[in-house]
Amino acid sequence: MTTPAKTDLITVNVDGREIAVPKGTNMIEAAKLLGIDIPHYCYHPKLSVVGNCRMCLVEMGMPAVDPATKQPVTDPATGKQKVNWMPRPTIGCATNASPGLHIRTNTPLVKDCREGVMEFLLVNHPLDCPICDQAGECRLQEQATQYGRGYSRFIEQKNVKPKRTVLGPRVMLDDERCVLCSRCIRFSKDVAKDDVLGFIDRGSYSTLTCFPGRQLENNYSLNTVDICPVGALTSTDFRFKMRVWFLKQTNSIDTESSVGANTIVWSREGVIYRITPRRNDEVNDTWMADSGRLFYKQVRADNRLLAARIDGQVVAHGQALQAASELLKQGGVAIVGSGRASVEEQFLTRRLAESLNAPAAIVARVGQGDGLLISADRNPNTRGALVTGLISSLPSTTLASLARAIDAGSVKTVLTHNEDLLAAGLTPAQLAKVAVVYVGTHDNATAAAARILIPSLTVFEKSGSFVNQQFRLQKFSAAVPAPEGVADDLATLGTLVNAAGGSCPSAGLPALWTALSTEVPVLAGLAYSKIPDTGAALDAAAWAGLHFPEGETLHYKPAKA
C-alpha cells in the first residue's frame, strides 16, 4: 500500500477530535479511522454509493467564511474559527471529506435520526430472528440493540411478502426480511457484471427479484449473501445448518487459482460449515467465487485417502514411510511436486529432489480466467515453486520429459505429491513400468496404481503459505484437525528428506522458515509469524522474463509481453 503524500491529506473533525484523512474519504470511513462508528446498511466500501438506508445521517458543519472578505470568521467565545452547522442531517456515505469538515455523531438529532430509521426498518420486518440464519451476524439486530429505541410503537399489520424465493441455484431470498438496501443489485451489476437483480413494485411493497427468465446463477452469486446486511439472502448450502456464534473463524486462502482470494473458514468441532471471503484490498477486495466456497467438501469427501497402503494393503503410516524411504534410496527417482502445495512443502520437495539427485517437475493447470477472481493458472502456488527453486521455468501441463525418461528406463521410481500422473499425460503402460510413491489427499488412478500410498492433508487441515500471481506471499492456517492417522505433508516430506541423507530442519513452521529465509533470497528477513494477514509482496524481478498464462483479473494486470 502506498502512503498518501502529506499534501493529499485533509483535516476533518469528528466529535471534537481531529484526524487527517486522504481526499475523497467519506464521513463513515473518516470516523472509522478515529474508532467512531457511523451505522449504515446500504453503504459498502467496495460498491457504488446510493444513500438509501439513511442510517448514516450525521450533523455536518463547515468553517465559517465571511462571504464578502473570504476571511475566516472567528468565534469570540472560543477564539477558533466558527463552524456553520447545517440545519438538516447529512448522509455520511455520500459526503466526502473537505478541508475543515466537522461531523457530529453524538447529538440528540443524530440519535433521533438513528432511532427513527431503525424503527422504520423494523416496522415491516418479520420477527424471524429465532429461525433466521443471519441471527448473530445481523446488522439489523446489532444496530437495533445499539441505536434503536428498544420498544415498538407499531400496532398495524405488517406487510406480507414471499418468504422462499429461489433467486438461483445457490441463493434463496426471504423478501420480508429485505431492507431494500440494493447492495446485491449493485454487486451483481457493477462487480459481477451480471445485471439480473432489481426491485419491482413500489413504496414499502417493493420486492427484490430476478429479471424475467433470468436467474442469479453467476459464479459470484454468493457474495450477495455475504453483503446482505440482514437475513434476506441466504446460501442454500449453509441455510439452517449452524448458528454462526458457534463457528470458529480461521484465515485461509482460496486454492482454486493463482489469484489467492483471502478467505475465512467457519468450523465447529472439527467440521467446516462454510467459507466466506476475507477483505484484502490488494487481492480480492471483499469478494470470492462461489466455486471456491465448496472446497471444504473435499475434507469429508468419499474418495478421501485416510490410510497408508503398500501394494493396496493398509499399513501403519510409519511402515509406509519406511518402505518409501528405502525405495527412494535405491536411486532412479523422479519427483513430481505440486503447484497446489504450500511454499514450505515445495521447499522440502526441492530438498528431497536435491538429496536424491532426482529431477523435479510440477504440473501446470491452465484454464480460462474470468477476469475477476479466477485466473488462467489454476494452481494456487506456481510462483511458490519458482520462489523456492523447485522449478526454474514455467511448468507444462504434461510431464513429457518424465515420460521420455520412463521410456528410456532411467527412472524406476516416481514420487508424486498429490498429482495424478495419468491426468498429467503418462500412459498406463508408462505408469506400470515404475514404482509410484503417492503422497496425496484423494483417491485417483495414480493412487490406485501406487506401490506406496501415504495420505496427506487438505489446505483446511494444515498451515502454510502460497505465492499468488502478484508474487504476494499469503498464509493460511489449519481450520480443523487432521483425520486420525493422517500426517502433515511437511512431516512426511521431512522424514523422507532425512532418510535420503539430506538435512531437514525440524518440521515446525518457525524452524522451516529460518531455513527458507536464509536460503531463498526473496524471502530474506521473513518469518511465518511475520507475514501479515493480508500477505507480503515479494520481489518478482527474478521472474520478470517469464510469460505467465494469467490475463487481467481484479487488482492484477499481466506484464506486457
Add this chain to the structure above:
Amino acid sequence: MPHPLERRIIFKHIDEPGYTNDLACYVRNGGYEILKKSVARKPEELMDEVKKSGLRGRGGAGFSCGLKWSLVDRKSGKPIYLVVNADESEPGTFKDRYIIHQDPHQLIEGIMITCFANRVKQAYIYIRGEFPHGARILEKAVAEARAANFVGPNICGTDYSCEIYIHRGAGAYICGEETGLIESIEGKRPYPRIKPPFFPAVLGLYQCPTIVNNVETLCHVLHIADIGGDAYGKIGTPNNTGTRIIGVSGHIQKPGYYEFECGKVTFGRLLNEICGGPLPGHTFKAVIPGGSSAKVLRFGERFKVKQKDGSFVDWGIDDIPLDFDSLAACGTMGGSGGVIVMDDRVNVVEALGNLNAFYAHESCGQCTPCREGSLWMKKITHRMVHGDARSNDGELLKSVADQIAGRTICAFGEACSWPTQSFVQKFPDDFKAYPEAKKAAGGKALPLV
C-alpha cells in the same frame, strides 16, 4: 370572462372562444415572433433578461430561474439538456395541462427561447402518463413547429439547431421530482438521485449538465424575452415577480383557474370575492394553499409575520397575499398554486387519511424513512377511520412524520410528512375527539382511495 382582478399573461387565450391549439391560430395571434427576435440576439442577453426578471420556478419550490440557469456547468464540454417537467401530478394542481391542451405552441416557443439562451441542442418534454391526450397534442404541435422551421435544424434560418422530444411517463408521482424524472427518461426506475453529487446542473440527464424547468416557468420565459426582464420584474411584487396561475378546487362557489400578479391579491379576496365564498350554509374550515403537499391552514388561525422593515403584522388567512414569501412566512408554501378548500363538513382525520393513502401509494420506496413512514401513516389513518381510532394516534402520526421530514433523498419526504404534521398540529382537538366522535356516529367511515 376573466375576473377584473386577474391579469392574464400565460392564460391569455385559455378558453378563449375560437382559439385553437394549432400553429395557424398561434401564428395569427402573433406567435413565434418573439422566437424570431430572440434568435437574432445573443444568448447571454436573454439569460440576463431572465436573471433581471426575478422569475421564480412555478413547479413548487419557487427557486430562482436565473440562478438555476447560472449554476449549469458550461465548462465540461458535455452537451447541456433542457428537460421540461410536464409531470403535473400534485393533487390540486391543474395549470400546466391547460397550457398543454389549449396553447401548446406557447410552451414550445418558451422552450426554444430557453434552449437558445442556454445553448441547448436537445430538449425533452416529460409528460405524465395520465395525460395521453396532452401528449398527442404536444406531438402534433412539435411536428407543426418543426415543419415551420421553429424546431429542428437551422431555426428561423439561423445556424442554431435544437430538437424537442416528448417522453411519456408511466404514471408515477415521483417522476415529478427532477432527478427521478431524469432517471425515468434514461429508462430506469425513477429513484431520485442523491444530491450531492447528482445536481442536475452538473450531473443530470445522461450525466450531462441539465436544466429542469416547469411548463409554466418556460412560458414565463417567453414573455420575459418579449417585454424584457426589467418590465417583467415590475409585474407582481419585489422578489415575487410576474403572474401566478392559481387553481382553486374543493368546497367553494367558483372553483377553477385564475391568474394574478404575484402578491397583489390576498387569500381573502380570492376565496370570498373572486371564487364567491363557501357553499351555501357552510363555512370554510381549512385550506391547503399550494398543492396537497403544502401545510394546511386552519381558518381562524393567526400569523405573526415579520415585515421587511422588522415590524410584525398580525394576519389571518384572509390577509395573506398570494405569493411565495408571504405563504412561506406563514409556515406553508405557494407550491404549485393548487388551492384546496375544505368546509365545515370535512373531517380532517378522514381528509388526512385520503392524503396519506395517496403518498403511501406514490412513495418510490428507495429510502427508508419515506418508504416505511408513508405506509405506516396510511395504516394509522386507515385504522382510525375504520373503527379502531385511539386518542394518542395524533401524536403518533406527528412523531412518525417528524422522523421523515428532512431525512430523505428527495423532497417527497417533506411532501408526505407536511400534511400529517400540519393537520395534527392545527387540528389537535379533532384528532383527540375522533375516537369518541367515531363511536357516536356509529362507525361508518368514508371509503379511502
